[in-house]
Amino acid sequence: MIAKPKPFEPRVLAFCCHYCAYASADLMGSMRIQYPPNIRIIRTPCTGRLEVEYYLKALEQGADGVLVAGCMEGGCHFIDGNLFAKRRVNHIRNMLEEIGLEKERLRMVNVSASMARPLADHITDMVETIRQLGPSPIRKNITANQSEIA
Amino acid sequence: MIVAERKTVPELLDIIKTHQKLLVLGCGTCVTVCLAGGEREVSIISSALRMAVKLNKLSVDVEELTIERQCDNVFIEQAAEAIERNDAVLSLGCGAGVQAIAERYPEKPVYPGLNTTFLGILEERGVWTEKCAACGDCVLHNFGGICPVTRCAKHLLNGPCGGSREDRCEVRPDRECAWQLVYRRLKNIGQLDRLKKITPPKNWKTSLDGGYRTIIREDHRI
Numbered sequence: 001m002i003a004k005p006k007p008f009e010p011r012v013l014a015f016c017c018h019y020c021a022y023a024s025a026d027l028m029g030s031m032r033i034q035y036p037p038n039i040r041i042i043r044t045p046c047t048g049r050l051e052v053e054y055y056l057k058a059l060e061q062g063a064d065g066v067l068v069a070g071c072m073e074g075g076c077h078f079i080d081g082n083l084f085a086k087r088r089v090n091h092i093r094n095m096l097e098e099i100g101l102e103k104e105r106l107r108m109v110n111v112s113a114s115m116a117r118p119l120a121d122h123i124t125d126m127v128e129t130i131r132q133l134g135p136s137p138i139r140k141n142i143t144a145n146q147s148e149i150a
Numbered sequence: 151m152i153v154a155e156r157k158t159v160p161e162l163l164d165i166i167k168t169h170q171k172l173l174v175l176g177c178g179t180c181v182t183v184c185l186a187g188g189e190r191e192v193s194i195i196s197s198a199l200r201m202a203v204k205l206n207k208l209s210v211d212v213e214e215l216t217i218e219r220q221c222d223n224v225f226i227e228q229a230a231e232a233i234e235r236n237d238a239v240l241s242l243g244c245g246a247g248v249q250a251i252a253e254r255y256p257e258k259p260v261y262p263g264l265n266t267t268f269l270g271i272l273e274e275r276g277v278w279t280e281k282c283a284a285c286g287d288c289v290l291h292n293f294g295g296i297c298p299v300t301r302c303a304k305h306l307l308n309g310p311c312g313g314s315r316e317d318r319c320e321v322r323p324d325r326e327c328a329w330q331l332v333y334r335r336l337k338n339i340g341q342l343d344r345l346k347k348i349t350p351p352k353n354w355k356t357s358l359d360g361g362y363r364t365i366i367r368e369d370h371r372i
Contacts, residue, residue: 053190056197098159099198100205138201 010038010130011139013058014067014123017047019077021069023113028120035120036127039067046070047108048081055092055106062139065130068108069119075112082110102133151271152180152244153278154187154264156195163202165261166240169210173236174199174263175229175251176216177243184278186264187242189216195242195263220247226254233258286356286363292344294335299352301328307349 016022022043028035044050047070058066068089070082086108093103107129109122157165166172174196182188196214203210215232219225220243233239233251238259241248245266252260268280283300289307290297299305303321310329313320317330336342356363 051190053193053197056194056201060197060201095159095194095198099202101201138204 008131008135010064010127010135011062012039012065012067012123012127012130013063014039014041014069015044015047015050015054016041016069017071017077017082018043018045020071020075020113020115021109021111021119024069024111024116024119027114027116031116033116033120035123038127038130039123046076046078046081047085048076048078048083050085050088052088052092055089056095059096059101059105059136059138062136064133064136064139065105065107065126067123067126068106069122070108070110072110072112101136101138104129104133105136151183151269152246152266153184153268153270153280154181154244154266156186156191156242156264157262159195159198159202162195162199162240162263163206163208166199166210166238167206167208169237169259171211171213171236171238172199173213173215173229173232173239175220175232175239175241175243176214177220177241177247178216178218179221181242181244181247181264182216183272187244192216192242195240199240220244221250223250223254226251284357285352285354287353289349289352292347292349293332294339294341294344296328296332296335298328298332301331303328307352 014021016025022041025041047068050068055066055068068085070085071077073082076082089106089108093106096103096106107126111119111122174192176182176187176189176192178188185191192214196212199210200212203212213232213236215229217225217229220241233255238261239251239255240261240263241251242263243251244264245262248260248262252258269282269284270278270280273279280300282297285299289299298307298309302309303319304311306329309332310327311320314327314330315323317326319325319327333342333345336344
């Protein structure tokens with residue numbers, strides 16, 4: 001019997017700022033808000049801490065999408081880290097187009113620590129966007145043991 | 151400092167696509183400071199190339215390395231093994247770096263990953279501007295330290311041209327007229343009389359004449 005191919009489940013990496021999105025994700029759990037299990041959260045001290053290589057490496061290693069969740073504009077704990085992140089994300093989105101990848105695979109959103117429901121909506125929307133785009137064409141060429149994103 | 155910027159990924163891919171093993175070689179000097187070819191940019195460009203290679207169904211292994219200075223044999227030595235084990239080198243150094251590596255390895259294809267653009271300074275974070283044309287016969291003392299050869303859109307030595315509006319350049323109205331800057335600076339340092347002197351046509355022999363330029367310092371030769 002031929003096994004039915006599994007439906008595509010996106011694997012999305014989410015870099016969440018400690019001072020907002022990560023706390024929001026915590027609150028999301030406390031409030032029992034449902035969100036897609038396709039997300040892998042990495043806590044970061046500030047989205048401004050994220051080097052652009054991280055986004056590229058994540059996609060190179062097989063992530064279908066990368067979500068960067070920082071504080072509301074004007075509300076960064078380190079004043080303007082999220083604004084730096086915004087510019088860097090835009091820069092890499094343009095680079096993704098040069099590479100031949102859809103720029104929608106990288107997205108930045110802004111939430112505050114109390115915005116659990118909006119964060120769940122952002123995650124759902126990102127996962128759905130990636131679902132529409134399909135698996136990363138980079139991932140197709142990566143064997144299971146090469147991929148660092150399980 | 152030498153200022154350069156990255157070539158686009160499709161351009162780079164087109165340059166390297168015939169090779170199986172590629173070394174992306176960064177330079178730790180000028181191009182690191184102008185954020186175009188240092189260790190971080192080597193990592194970014196290598197990552198981008200690896201993805202582009204997969205998407206285009208090519209087979210190129212990309213290795214990364216950054217040395218302190220590509221225009222100096224002493225430092226090139228540190229990349230010797232990596233250069234030997236790869237089919238080609240994509241240098242993220244300036245044009246001098248690319249050629250220094252190519253001269254040292256006559257059998258190895260060495261390609262430029264950057265467009266070397268000008269000699270300039272960091273104006274503010276993320277903004278570099280050209281300040282020197284390396285003409286070989288510096289005239290800055292006559293113009294209050296503002297180089298008309300580089301900064302005047304028409305390279306005038308007896309300006310302004312008459313097309314400037316207020317203090318704006320006729321060619322690029324978003325910029326200040328270089329001659330306005332010269333005038334203001336000479337006035338500030340009390341040397342306006344320098345402008346009364348007509349500057350004769352510049353002798354470009356030190357710049358564009360007779361191929362590449364060399365400097366030989368007998369006192370330093372061994």
